[in-house]
Amino acid sequence: MIQDYLLEEKLPLFWCAGCGNGIVLQAILRNIDRRGWTRENTVITTGIGCWGKADDYVTTNSFHGTHGRALPFSTGIKLANPDLNVFTLMGDGDGITIGGNHLIHAARRNVDLVAIMVNNLNYGMTGGQYSGTTPKHAITKTSPYGHVENGFDVCRVVQAAGAPFVARGTVYDVVQLDKLISKAIDHKGFSFVEVISPCPTHFGRSNKLGDAPKMMQWIKDNTVSREKAASMSYEELRGKFVTGIFEEREQEDYGTAYQKVIDSLRGGERE
Amino acid sequence: MGEFRFMQGNEAMTEGAIAAGARFYAGYPITPSSEVAETSSIRLPQVGGLYVQMEDEIGSMAALIGASASGKKAYTATSGPGLSLMAENLGVAVMGEIPCVLIDVQRSGPSTGLATKPAQGDVLQARWGTHGDHSIIVLSPSSVQDCFDLMVTAFNYSEQYRTPVIFLSDEIIGHLREQVILRSPEELEIVERNEPTCDPKEYRPYDHSVGLAPLSHFGSPYVFKVNGSMHDEWGRPCARPDNADRIIRHLSEKIEAHAEEIAITRKYNMDDAEIVLICYGGAARSALSAMKKAREKGIKAGVLQLVTLWPVPEKDLLAAMQTAKAVVVPELNLGQYIGEVAKRNARNIPVRGVNRIDGQPIFPAQILEAIEEEAAK
Amino acid sequence: MKQIEINYKWCKKCGICAAFCPKNVFDRDEDGKPSAARPEDCIGCRLCEMRCPDFAVSVQEG
Numbered sequence: 269m270i271q272d273y274l275l276e277e278k279l280p281l282f283w284c285a286g287c288g289n290g291i292v293l294q295a296i297l298r299n300i301d302r303r304g305w306t307r308e309n310t311v312i313t314t315g316i317g318c319w320g321k322a323d324d325y326v327t328t329n330s331f332h333g334t335h336g337r338a339l340p341f342s343t344g345i346k347l348a349n350p351d352l353n354v355f356t357l358m359g360d361g362d363g364i365t366i367g368g369n370h371l372i373h374a375a376r377r378n379v380d381l382v383a384i385m386v387n388n389l390n391y392g393m394t395g396g397q398y399s400g401t402t403p404k405h406a407i408t409k410t411s412p413y414g415h416v417e418n419g420f421d422v423c424r425v426v427q428a429a430g431a432p433f434v435a436r437g438t439v440y441d442v443v444q445l446d447k448l449i450s451k452a453i454d455h456k457g458f459s460f461v462e463v464i465s466p467c468p469t470h471f472g473r474s475n476k477l478g479d480a481p482k483m484m485q486w487i488k489d490n491t492v493s494r495e496k497a498a499s500m501s502y503e504e505l506r507g508k509f510v511t512g513i514f515e516e517r518e519q520e521d522y523g524t525a526y527q528k529v530i531d532s533l534r535g536g537e538r539e
Numbered sequence: 540m541g542e543f544r545f546m547q548g549n550e551a552m553t554e555g556a557i558a559a560g561a562r563f564y565a566g567y568p569i570t571p572s573s574e575v576a577e578t579s580s581i582r583l584p585q586v587g588g589l590y591v592q593m594e595d596e597i598g599s600m601a602a603l604i605g606a607s608a609s610g611k612k613a614y615t616a617t618s619g620p621g622l623s624l625m626a627e628n629l630g631v632a633v634m635g636e637i638p639c640v641l642i643d644v645q646r647s648g649p650s651t652g653l654a655t656k657p658a659q660g661d662v663l664q665a666r667w668g669t670h671g672d673h674s675i676i677v678l679s680p681s682s683v684q685d686c687f688d689l690m691v692t693a694f695n696y697s698e699q700y701r702t703p704v705i706f707l708s709d710e711i712i713g714h715l716r717e718q719v720i721l722r723s724p725e726e727l728e729i730v731e732r733n734e735p736t737c738d739p740k741e742y743r744p745y746d747h748s749v750g751l752a753p754l755s756h757f758g759s760p761y762v763f764k765v766n767g768s769m770h771d772e773w774g775r776p777c778a779r780p781d782n783a784d785r786i787i788r789h790l791s792e793k794i795e796a797h798a799e800e801i802a803i804t805r806k807y808n809m810d811d812a813e814i815v816l817i818c819y820g821g822a823a824r825s826a827l828s829a830m831k832k833a834r835e836k837g838i839k840a841g842v843l844q845l846v847t848l849w850p851v852p853e854k855d856l857l858a859a860m861q862t863a864k865a866v867v868v869p870e871l872n873l874g875q876y877i878g879e880v881a882k883r884n885a886r887n888i889p890v891r892g893v894n895r896i897d898g899q900p901i902f903p904a905q906i907l908e909a910i911e912e913e914a915a916k
Numbered sequence: 917m918k919q920i921e922i923n924y925k926w927c928k929k930c931g932i933c934a935a936f937c938p939k940n941v942f943d944r945d946e947d948g949k950p951s952a953a954r955p956e957d958c959i960g961c962r963l964c965e966m967r968c969p970d971f972a973v974s975v976q977e978g
Contacts, residue, residue, distance in 0.1 A: 274971060278775070281970055285928035290969035298966075307762045313605075323764065324776055329757045331608060332766045332776075333601060333631050340565075340598035341631075344605025344613070347589055348563055349758045352609065373594035440936075442966040468930075481935035484967075522591075530584045 270297040273307070275327050282321055284392075286480020288439035288465030289319050292386050295446050296355060297326070299453055305353050312355045313342045315362030318392040318467075322357050336367025339374040342381050350380070350523045353453075360387040364422045365400035375429035378458045380521040384449065385422060385460070388467035396470025403507060407474040426460045427515045433459035434515040439466070440488045444511065451513065457521040464491075464509045541722040548686040548712045549574035549616070551719050552642055553582055555690025556614050558722065560729055561640070562588030563613040565602035567595055567621060570654050571710040572644035575616035596624035600641070604632050607639045608765055610732070610756030612694055616642035619661050620651065622668060629703055630669035633790060635765040635774075636745070636754065638697035638732070640690070642706040644713035645820075645871075647898045656898030657710035659820055659871035665705045666849045672787050674794035676704045676801055677849040679819040680712050683719045689803075689846065695730035696801060700794055701754055707848060709871065711821030711900055735761050746772035747789050795850050802852035805844040808834065812841025814910050815863040817856070817880055819845045822869045822901050829869075829906035838914045851879050860884055865913035869893040869906050889913060917978040918960050920952035927972040933964035 274297060283289045300310060310328040314320045316335035323330035329352075333341045342356040363371055363385035374383065390408050391397045397410040401419040408415065427434045433455040437445040445463060452459035466472060466483035477483050487509065494512030497505060546554075552575050556564075564579040580590040588611075593599040599615050606613040617625060622643050632639055645661045647653035661668075665677045676696050680689050686708065693704040735742050735753040742761045746752050752772075755761035764774030769786060771777035794801070807830060809815070814833065818826040823844045833840035843859045845852055860866065860883050868877040874892040881890050893909045895901045920941065922933075927950070934942035934950050938961060943953035952958070958975065965973045 275775075279971065280926040280928070283969065285969075286930035286932060287969055290971060291967055294966065294968075294971060308760055309758060311757050321776075323766075327762070329762050330764045330766075330774075331605065332764070332768060333604075334627055334767055337597060337601045337628060340593060340601035341605040343591065343593075343598075344563070344565060344602035344607075345609045345757060346605075347591060347602070348606035348609035348611040348613070349756070352758050369594050370598050373598070377591075439967070439969075442963065446966070480930040480932055480969075484932055484936065526584070526589060530587055530589075533585050534587065 270294065270301045273297045273300055273327050275325050278325050281325065283318060284469040286466060286468040286483065287318065288388065288463070289322065289386060291439040291442060292384065292445070292463050292465065293322050293325065295442065295449050296384065298446060299449050303453070309351060310353045310355070311345055312357060313338045313345065314357045315359065315367065317359040317361050319357055319359040319386045320362065336362045336365070337370060338362060339367065339370040339383060343374065343377070343379050346379055346381055347523060354381050356381055356383040358383065358385045360385065360389065360399045360401040361391050364420050364425065368400065371426060372429035375426045375431035375458055375460065378430070378432060378519055378521050380456055380523055381458055382452050383458070383460045385462045386465045387422065387462055388465045388471060389419070390467055390471040392467045392470050396474055408471070409474070422462050423514050431460050431515060432457040432517050432519040435460070435513045436462040436464070436509065436511045438464040438487050438491055438509060438511060440484050440491065441511065448513070451516070455516065457519050541720040541726060544719055544721055545716060546683060546719055547574060548680070548683045548708065548715045549644065550578045551683045551686035552616065552690050552706065552708070553578040554721050555687040556640065556694065557582055557586055557588070558687070558724070558727060559612065559691040559694035560731070561612040561614050561694060562586065563603070563606040563611040564590045564615060565593050565599045565606065565613065566615040566617065567593055567599050569618045569621045571646055571713050572616040572618050572642060575642055596621035597627060600625040600628035603639050604628060604635070604637050607637045608757055610758065612638070614640040614642065616644065618644050618646045619648045622661055622664060626668040630671065631767045632703040633669060633673045633675065634767050636701040637765065638701055639703050640693045640697055640706055641703055642708060645707065645709040653898040655710070657821055657871055657900060658896065658898070659709055659822060659875070661707065662848060662872065662875040665707050672791060674791045675849055676700065676702055676794060676847070677707050678704065678803070679707045679846060679848050681820055681823040681844065682712070683715055683717045686712065687719055687721060691727055691729065692803070695728070698730045698732050700797065701751055702794060707820065709821045732756070734759070743772040745770060745774055747793070751793055798850035798852070799854055801847055801850055802855065803846035804852050804855040805846060806855070807842040807844070809841040809843060809859065811839050812862070813839040813864040814913050815859045815866050816840065816842045816906065817845065817859065817866055817868050818842065819848055819876065822871055825901045825903045826869050826906055828903035829910060832903060832907050833910045838910060840910050848876065856880065857883055860886065860888070863888060865889040865891065865916070867891050867893060867906065867909045867913065869901050871895055871901060889916070917956055918958040919976040919978050920955050920958060920964070921974045921976065922950060922952065923972045924949070926970045928970055930969060932967050932969065933973050936967060937964055
């Protein structure tokens with residue numbers, strides 16, 4: 269029962285009507301439930317921002333740290349106790365903007381973590397300013413005349429940084445999202461899933477994208493599968509959300525590699 | 540019996556940390572602390588521990604706290620520029636009440652300053668570096684032996700008071716090589732984490748109504764939340780004014796109310812001292828030498844060395860201020876701890892700094908000159 | 917027949933359940949509040965449940 273992992277006394281959720289965060293949280297809890305993980309052996313770490321509030325609603329262990337630093341907190345938590353199942357939840361502000369350096373090094377370091385970055389294309393918590401993923405020309409509270417910068421293609425960044433599992437889904441295609449999270453969990457090493465999610469209150473309103481159902485439709489209409497995207501030009505892909513699995517390969521994780529160092533020195537077990 | 544060794548202060552810190560039970564290091568190399576990282580990367584896996592070099596000091600501090608939340612005694616080492624970056628997550632350790640030890644081998648600042656030269660410019664940053672009201676424990680070593688022994692104390696305090704402890708060394712002590720006894724385990728008193736024993740359903744890691752609440756670790760039967768945001772007894776977010784008041788007062792009082800138990804000082808010739816040198820860290824070595832020279836000249840000089848800088852060792856400091864004719868405070872800064880001394884100057888005696896900020900150690904002769912001038916008044 | 921329960925204490929009337937139901941099971945009142953008006957049409961795909969951002973919809977086997 270996913271209810272076992274949901275701190276029901278804290279509901280209703282703090283997020284706005286139509287915010288996709290709850291959809292992602294439900295997909296995560298479904299996956300935890302399916303595996304029968306206990307609250308005791310699960311840790312959910314979060315950053316700061318709307319999605320950073322997710323730990324408020326879970327009955328597992330949780331760690332609510334600082335903006336952008338969820339991954340290094342998780343790194344310490346997991347390396348110090350490899351038996352834990354550690355989920356790292358980040359927004360686009362957390363994950364690729366203020367915490368971008370942690371993200372690329374986590375991808376390279378390859379600690380056995382699952383990182384779920386909800387990308388709603390702006391800073392929701394602080395009122396809708398632009399983030400590192402806000403697309404060019406988009407209107408936000410701090411790009412009132414249209415954004416002059418380009419947004420990151422986060423999966424490309426993480427893939428280039430060496431993560432062994434990289435995928436993107438959307439809260440519209442919730443069946444695919446469930447599967448991507450499932451595969452990320454089952455993949456040993458650093459597994460990264462970006463989830464495109466609507467912020468009807470800020471990004472949607474600023475860019476006249478309509479209410480929550482209309483924003484979901486907008487995400488659906490602009491989603492392109494990885495396979496289809498392969499034959500599209502850079503210009504054709506502007507403003508599109510390419511979904512699917514971009515990287516899936518075996519690679520020795522940090523904990524396993526370090527344990528070999530320990531074993532070679534003392535032929536024993538980690539204390 | 541311990542083992543006699545000749546080693547560097549930074550290396551002795553690593554040995555002290557391991558002796559204290561530390562099994563996790565996360566850091567980012569920076570002069571003049573890098574030998575702590577290097578020796579930790581050699582030593583930790585030998586004892587089944589783990590060394591991880593993070594992408595910056597922000598991440599280092601985060602990983603350290605995460606490891607401690609998972610139950611490992613954890614430490615890091617840095618210098619001023621790194622301390623500035625660590626200040627953010629130091630606040631998480633304060634707020635989440637997660638034990639850890641942060642070594643700061645001070646160098647000359649501000650900014651990159653004189654990267655290889657000694658200073659004691661981080662004394663107030665160690666106390667107030669992270670934002671918001673809080674208290675913290677800061678220890679200052681003045682010998683390689685201190686680097687070993689006091690490191691054990693730092694970890695003990697950290698677990699006992701559920702707080703980050705800053706081990707405020709400086710380049711002089713970090714790079715000093717001298718004899719040290721690496722004490723054997725039976726000689727050491729090690730404080731382990733006060734883990735909960737209650738029914739896991741009843742566990743409230745932030746309920747301090749009857750003394751400091753026990754702290755569990757992730758993976759135990761005690762499920763808990765660590766929260767950098769204002770939180771209730773369970774660690775769940777809580778913005779109620781009375782709760783915020785409770786938490787912030789607690790974060791200060793849990794340390795300040797135990798200041799005398801945390802206080803470590805050393806007194807040299809204080810029984811009849813008229814000119815008192817109040818000092819710490821690398822400058823304490825020069826102060827001791829100056830005191831001896833002053834005594835040879837018939838001046839009643841004494842030294843009050845503060846090993847605990849924060850919380851302020853009130854009792855010994857006030858006692859010194861009661862009996863001294865004058866106080867001299869040698870510091871490798873423009874006068875940081877002297878402010879604490881001056882605050883306690885009820886008799887309005889001369890309080891004089893001897894300060895050096897050019898990247899050189901304070902020489903005993905400089906301090907002696909100040910002693911002689913005060914004695915002649 | 918499937919039982920579609922909506923927890924109105926948690927529902928924020930965002931309209932996602934109704935807008936994307938493949939069988940048009942839901943109606944919304946003038947306030948936007950959803951209700952399962954045609955549960956007999958429900959095929960049990962549970963998309964409404966999974967897409968609900970507020971854990972407010974559940975589809976049970978009838």
